[in-house]
Amino acid sequence: MISAADLGPELAPWLVEQRWFRAKSRGATQVRTLHATEPADGLVHLMISVDGEPYQLLLGMRAEVSEHLEHAVITRVDGLAVFDATQDPELMGILLDLIADDGSAGGLDFRSEPGVEIERGLRARPIGVEQSNTSVVYGSQYILKIYRQPEPGPNRDVELHRALRSVGEKHIAEPLGVISGEVGGAGTVLGFLQEFLPNTVEGWATATASVRDLLAEGDLHADEVGGDFSAEAHRLGTAVAEVHASLARAAGTTTVDRTVVDSEVGAMHARLDTVLAEVPELAREEATLRAAFDAAREPAGPLTVQQVHGDLHLGQVLRSTAGWVLIDFEGEPAAAADQRRLLRTPLRDVAAMLRSFDYAAFHLLAGEDADRQHLARATEWADRNRTAFCDGYAEVAADPREQEALLRALELDKAVYEVRYEHQNRPDWLAIPLAAIKRHS
Ligand SMILES: Nc1ncnc2c1ncn2[C@@H]1O[C@H](COP(=O)(O)OP(=O)(O)O)[C@@H](O)[C@H]1O
Numbered sequence: 245m246i247s248a249a250d251l252g253p254e255l256a257p258w259l260v261e262q263r264w265f266r267a268k269s270r271g272a273t274q275v276r277t278l279h280a281t282e283p284a285d286g287l288v289h290l291m292i293s294v295d296g297e298p299y300q301l302l303l304g305m306r307a308e309v310s311e312h313l314e315h316a317v318i319t320r321v322d323g324l325a326v327f328d329a330t331q332d333p334e335l336m337g338i339l340l341d342l343i344a345d346d347g348s349a350g351g352l353d354f355r356s357e358p359g360v361e362i363e364r365g366l367r368a369r370p371i372g373v374e375q376s377n378t379s380v381v382y383g384s385q386y387i388l389k390i391y392r393q394p395e396p397g398p399n400r401d402v403e404l405h406r407a408l409r410s411v412g413e414k415h416i417a418e419p420l421g422v423i424s425g426e427v428g429g430a431g432t433v434l435g436f437l438q439e440f441l442p443n444t445v446e447g448w449a450t451a452t453a454s455v456r457d458l459l460a461e462g463d464l465h466a467d468e469v470g471g472d473f474s475a476e477a478h479r480l481g482t483a484v485a486e487v488h489a490s491l492a493r494a495a496g497t498t499t500v501d502r503t504v505v506d507s508e509v510g511a512m513h514a515r516l517d518t519v520l521a522e523v524p525e526l527a528r529e530e531a532t533l534r535a536a537f538d539a540a541r542e543p544a545g546p547l548t549v550q551q552v553h554g555d556l557h558l559g560q561v562l563r564s565t566a567g568w569v570l571i572d573f574e575g576e577p578a579a580a581a582d583q584r585r586l587l588r589t590p591l592r593d594v595a596a597m598l599r600s601f602d603y604a605a606f607h608l609l610a611g612e613d614a615d616r617q618h619l620a621r622a623t624e625w626a627d628r629n630r631t632a633f634c635d636g637y638a639e640v641a642a643d644p645r646e647q648e649a650l651l652r653a654l655e656l657d658k659a660v661y662e663v664r665y666e667h668q669n670r671p672d673w674l675a676i677p678l679a680a681i682k683r684h685s
């Protein structure tokens with residue numbers, strides 16, 4: 245069986261180039277094999293540790309690779325080309341057939357969801373969008389997500405999809421099957437098969453197209469241009485509220501007293517401390533931010549918490565012909581697995597989506613000296629769609645704006661996190677969260 249060591253010095257630079265590889269700036273120094281099996285001829289499943297972080301690889305091995313796979317070749321070992329198997333329609337097709345058969349192979353388990361019949365013999369294609377895992381699409385029916393950093397134990401994405409499915413929630417892609425295995429002695433979900441929704445567009449694409457339309461129209465207002473997004477924002481608000489209601493029904497709710505809110509506010513202050521130390525520009529807003537966080541302690545009475553999406557933004561919602569669909573329930577990417585499972589106020593998702601509307605509105609102006617009219621238009625777009633989203637939400641659940649202080653604190657806390665992220669990764673976009681903090685505080 246091939247191991248990471250057999251792949252030689254070519255593996256590390258290949259890893260660093262991959263979109264899903266996290267520690268790009270640190271590079272990959274120490275690569276160890278945790279686990280290697282061969283679920284099918286010429287298909288190797290490899291769990292590796294890169295400087296202590298586990299990653300999942302699916303590698304193909306073949307004497308000759310066709311031209312369309314050349315880009316996926318990592319190295320050659322003993323005359324065989326070793327390549328990223330997620331890019332190979334045939335090898336990925338084998339995985340689907342294994343799920344259809346409810347089979348086991350190479351120590352991995354392939355299971356379709358109860359009552360689900362999977363069609364065999366479909367070839368796969370890579371999805372071709374920027375993402376943090378790797379997904380392949382089968383025909384127009386299925387999408388398989390290969391988790392690049394699978395964690396031992398229950399998988400939140402799969403569990404919440406199943407819970408939502410069990411109460412008949414419509415605004416999700418149906419869960420169809422799971423690939424799992426024992427990694428380091430613990431059961432681990434490695435892949436997740438779902439209904440593929442053809443002819444969808446990501447919320448981010450539609451929303452930003454609408455902003456572009458508005459900026460191009462010098463004299464018209466948001467309600468007058470063709471690409472007005474507010475009816476969609478309203479529907480999206482309703483869909484998110486319905487998913488929240490379903491999560492509450494399927495997984496329960498509980499009430500927490502204000503000491504929990506107090507410690508949450510304490511955590512906001514602590515995060516602000518960290519970011520202030522890194523980003524001096526934020527110092528001017530410190531007093532107003534702290535006041536906004538403290539204001540969230542105010543309203544008396546218990547707070548209802550439940551499972552939420554945890555990483556909601558316009559890139560995690562798809563508009564299908566039937567309506568909005570929420571995808572990717574893995575939860576907050578920066579948090580540890582046990583933190584991601586905590587019950588939260590659904591206002592967190594609302595605050596996160598409101599931040600996403602703000603990003604959609606202002607990202608086209610980032611990095612340039614925007615003229616006053618453009619800024620006014622973008623502000624108008626953000627206000628209009630944020631309002632529409634909350635209006636839509638309020639059709640199904642309590643209006644999130646009723647808990648104004650908490651919603652504002654959550655939104656500002658998220659913006660503080662974004663300040664740090666942009667400072668480290670996309671300095672051109674730093675102005676987006678900074679301006680939002682100025683506007684709202
Ligand atoms: N059920 C689906 N139908 C159609 N496209 C999907 C579906 N699920 C995901 N996608 C597409 O794949 C992308 C990544 O999916 P996601 O589950 O968010 O993966 P990641 O964990 O890598 O972010 C989405 O942004 C979307 O474009």
Ligand SMILES: [Mg+2]
Binds near residue numbers: 375376559560572
């Ligand atoms: Mg995603």
